[in-house]
Amino acid sequence: MEALIFYVLAAITVVSAFCVVLLRRPIHNVLFMILMMIGLAGLFILLQAEFVAMVQLIVYAGAVMVLFLFVIMLLNLESLSFPDDPRAVRWWGGMVLALGLLVLLIPVFKAFVPHVVGTLTQQNSSVLSNTQVIAKELFTTYLLPFEIASVLLLAAIIGAVVLARRR
Amino acid sequence: MVTLQHYLILSAILFAVGVMGVMFRRNLIVILMSLELMLNAVNLTFIAFSRYLGSIEGQIFALFVMVVAAAEVAVGLAIAVAIFRLEGTVDVNDIDLMKW
Numbered sequence: 284m285e286a287l288i289f290y291v292l293a294a295i296t297v298v299s300a301f302c303v304v305l306l307r308r309p310i311h312n313v314l315f316m317i318l319m320m321i322g323l324a325g326l327f328i329l330l331q332a333e334f335v336a337m338v339q340l341i342v343y344a345g346a347v348m349v350l351f352l353f354v355i356m357l358l359n360l361e362s363l364s365f366p367d368d369p370r371a372v373r374w375w376g377g378m379v380l381a382l383g384l385l386v387l388l389i390p391v392f393k394a395f396v397p398h399v400v401g402t403l404t405q406q407n408s409s410v411l412s413n414t415q416v417i418a419k420e421l422f423t424t425y426l427l428p429f430e431i432a433s434v435l436l437l438a439a440i441i442g443a444v445v446l447a448r449r450r
Numbered sequence: 451m452v453t454l455q456h457y458l459i460l461s462a463i464l465f466a467v468g469v470m471g472v473m474f475r476r477n478l479i480v481i482l483m484s485l486e487l488m489l490n491a492v493n494l495t496f497i498a499f500s501r502y503l504g505s506i507e508g509q510i511f512a513l514f515v516m517v518v519a520a521a522e523v524a525v526g527l528a529i530a531v532a533i534f535r536l537e538g539t540v541d542v543n544d545i546d547l548m549k550w
Contacts, residue, residue, distance in 0.1 A: 289452045293460050300464050300487055303480075304471035312480050316487070323490055330457070330501040332509050335493075342516055347486070347523050354527045355479060358534050377473025381466040388465070392458035397502040417513070420506050432517040439521035446528035 288329060296322035309355045313348055320344040334414045457498035464491035478533070478540040482526045489519045 295318065302315035320343045327336035421429055464487060471484025493512040500508025533547075534540055 286452050289456060293456075296460070297463055297467070300467045303483055303487060304467055304475065309477060309479055312483055316483055319487070320490065323494060326457070326460075326494060327497055329452075330497050332497045332500065332512075335497060335509050335512050338513065338516060339493075342520060343486075343490075347520060350523060350527060351479065351483065354531060358479075358531065358540065360477070360479065360540065373474040373476075377470045380473055381470040384469055385462055385466045388462040389459055392462060393455055395454065395458065397454045397499075400503050400505060413509075416506050417509055420510055421513075425510055428514060432514060435521050436517060439524045443524040443528035446525070446532050 285329065289326070292322050292325045292329065295319075296326070309360045310352070313351050313355065316351070317344050317348050320348070332413060334417050454498055454502040457494060461491045461494040461498070464488075464494065476541050476543055478530050478542055478545070479527075481542065482523065482530070485526075486519060486523065489515055 299315040299319040299322065303312050303319060306312055306315065320339060324336040324339040324344070327333075327339060468484045468486075468488035468491060471487065472481050475481050475484065493515050496508040496512040496515070498508075500506060500512075530540055533545055537545060539545070
């Protein structure tokens, strides 16, 4: 059952990822990106990371993709045409690079043998709430990175406002 | 039985698709989207490791990746809008502000 769910979600994710890269209309790219993120959130739930799955849905599929959609509408990209140029070189370059990366990555990943090092074991994780465990770790061990992340977001907001301001 | 390798290979495929998109798309917005794809692939790796190593750190780092990705998207799209206002295009072949 778990394997079936995994393969269905993996198929959804990979197919929509290819659609994101290959389709020509930006609106379709965004919509398939949302589908990919929903599939990924399902995989996160399968991996018992419920909190990250919800954040994925709210922040990514919700906020970030709406931002993309908004910019595409704002710039009216549908009317913009990209005339054909010798893009075959780019195409094959990208293909070769991606395949080379896969050939490099897959043997490495296959060789990896996991062994449990932490305390979050199968039976332990069903007792404790995922959100509770994350919160505890985030507000104790990773408190400083958490605060720095908030400063980073503030800087990003200010930067975006300054950049997009009409002069 | 789904093993760690399944998730890692899926993540590798997603990452490679993202690299492909960055390499051969010309639309700046779609390139940003492909970057998001790569970050998501890395998140999947983090969470798969978190699950199979029995440690919460992977999920926390995935959250940090999401924070950085959100900041990157906000600034990246603002830059895209600024460039579109300046040059009237989002084609990366035509944007030559930093080429030499």
